[in-house]
Amino acid sequence: MEREIQVSDLLRQHDLKKTPARLTVLRLLSQSGFAVGFAELEQALGELADKVTLYRLLKSFEDKGIIHKTIDPEGFPKYALCQDDCGTHRHVDRHIHFSCTQCKKTSCLPHVSIPTVILPEGYLAEAFQFNISGICKSCALA
Amino acid sequence: MEREIQVSDLLRQHDLKKTPARLTVLRLLSQSGFAVGFAELEQALGELADKVTLYRLLKSFEDKGIIHKTIDPEGFPKYALCQDDCGTHRHVDRHIHFSCTQCKKTSCLPHVSIPTVILPEGYLAEAFQFNISGICKSCALA
DNA sequence: ATACAAATGCAATACATTTGCATTTGCAAG
DNA sequence: CTTGCAAATGCAAATGTATTGCATTTGTAT
Numbered sequence: 001m002e003r004e005i006q007v008s009d010l011l012r013q014h015d016l017k018k019t020p021a022r023l024t025v026l027r028l029l030s031q032s033g034f035a036v037g038f039a040e041l042e043q044a045l046g047e048l049a050d051k052v053t054l055y056r057l058l059k060s061f062e063d064k065g066i067i068h069k070t071i072d073p074e075g076f077p078k079y080a081l082c083q084d085d086c087g088t089h090r091h092v093d094r095h096i097h098f099s100c101t102q103c104k105k106t107s108c109l110p111h112v113s114i115p116t117v118i119l120p121e122g123y124l125a126e127a128f129q130f131n132i133s134g135i136c137k138s139c140a141l142a
Numbered sequence: 143m144e145r146e147i148q149v150s151d152l153l154r155q156h157d158l159k160k161t162p163a164r165l166t167v168l169r170l171l172s173q174s175g176f177a178v179g180f181a182e183l184e185q186a187l188g189e190l191a192d193k194v195t196l197y198r199l200l201k202s203f204e205d206k207g208i209i210h211k212t213i214d215p216e217g218f219p220k221y222a223l224c225q226d227d228c229g230t231h232r233h234v235d236r237h238i239h240f241s242c243t244q245c246k247k248t249s250c251l252p253h254v255s256i257p258t259v260i261l262p263e264g265y266l267a268e269a270f271q272f273n274i275s276g277i278c279k280s281c282a283l284a
Numbered sequence: 285a286t287a288c289a290a291a292t293g294c295a296a297t298a299c300a301t302t303t304g305c306a307t308t309t310g311c312a313a314g
Numbered sequence: 315c316t317t318g319c320a321a322a323t324g325c326a327a328a329t330g331t332a333t334t335g336c337a338t339t340t341g342t343a344t
Contacts, residue, residue, distance in 0.1 A: 016321090016322095017309080017310050017311075017320095017321060017322065018310070018311090019309080019310075019321095019322065019323085021322090021323085022322090038300095049323075049324090050323070050324050050325080051300095051301095052301090052302085052303095052323080052324070052325080053322075053323055053324075055300095055301065055302075056302090056322080056323080057322085057323095059302095060322095070215070071213060071214075071215055071216065071217040072213075073212065073213055073269075073271070074213060075213040075217060075219070077217065096259065097215075098261070098265060101268060109261070109262065117238060117272075117274065119240070119251070119274070120251065120279070121279070122278075122279035122282055122283065123240060123251075123276065123277070123278060123279055123282070124276045124277040124282055125274050125275075125276040126243065126275055126276035126277070127274070127275045127276070128272075128273070128274055128275075129214075129215030129216055129271075129272075129273045129274075129275070130215070130259075130270075130271070130272045130273070131215045131270075131271040131272075131273075132259065132261070132267050132269070132270055132271075133267075133268055133269045133271070134265065134266045134267040134268035134269065135265070135266040135268070136264075136265060137262070137263070137264030137265055140264055140265070140266055141264065158290090158291095159289095159290060159291065159340080159341050159342075160341070160342090161290095161291065161292085161340080161341075163291090163292085164291090180331095191292075191293090192292070192293050192294075193331095193332095194292080194293070194294080194332090194333085194334095195291075195292055195293075197331095197332065197333075198291080198292080198333090199291085199292095201333095202291095
């Protein structure tokens with residue numbers, strides 16, 4: 001299966017061991033076109049892994065730059081595979097998230113680049129979180 | 143003082159009693175002009191009120207439609223006075239916010255305008271939440 | 285000045301996330 | 315195919331944040 005291979009490679013490329021829990025999470029994330037909530041991931045794991053393990057594996061995926069975390073406008077954390085060159089180095093999201101107020105789905109807008117922001121003197125930027133909410137394409141058509 | 147009168151009226155109009163804690167919170171929110179974090183409100187209150195009171199007061203303001211709560215992209219709740227056209231809709235900030243990872247304060251970057259973002263076809267934007275986190279001027283100097 | 289409901293403070297509770305530590309497991313070297 | 319060891323996991327406990335119960339205080343209409 002094509003997807004399975006990709007997911008395994010993803011782990012190997014980042015020196016992470018191939019465990020059932022990790023494979024399940026990555027498969028779900030790669031299949032979903034949207035950012036996935038913690039509860040959904042937990043449910044997908046079922047008895048496969050503890051909640052703490054889920055927290056930890058998500059953390060390590062984040063650190064490695066495999067996934068990124070975003071907070072939707074209602075305060076729920078969502079996780080998504082990093083699209084492009086979210087390098088293993090410093091992990092800064094170079095894209096904007098879009099949260100649909102209707103279907104509550106959060107997606108990444110990979111082709112919308114983050115505009116350059118010039119900070120006032122003395123400020124030191126570490127991370128950017130840009131979020132736009134509104135009506136997504138699917139809901140707009142419905 | 144003009145602002146003081148407005149704030150008192152706001153309470154009276156909603157059948158809420160005029161207490162020091164409530165006045166302090168409303169004054170801060172009306173002066174701020176943008177969404178304020180919980181920590182900042184707490185600090186502004188000082189010994190004036192308990193943290194629990196702050197939670198409860200914010201909740202009652204929300205219920206009455208005086209303020210609304212939003213979650214910033216880092217997951218922290220922010221509170222802002224409702225505008226006339228605010229209704230039940232999400233608050234639209236026209237600023238970029240800067241969250242200091244050290245002092246936890248969120249400030250507005252008024253001279254940094256929101257860059258134009260071009261959304262893909264079919265997406266309809268309603269609100270923007272742009273946030274940059276890092277070290278603020280005060281903390282950088284300390 | 286008084287009375288009563290609203291507002292508050294403190295303690296206890298409820299959840300969500302993180303951390304410590306002992307045990308298990310993936311995987312590579314032999 | 316075994317073996318060794320660091321990585322990964324599970325469970326318990328600690329942290330952090332938000333909520334609730336209840337006795338006491340306070341605002342305000344009378």
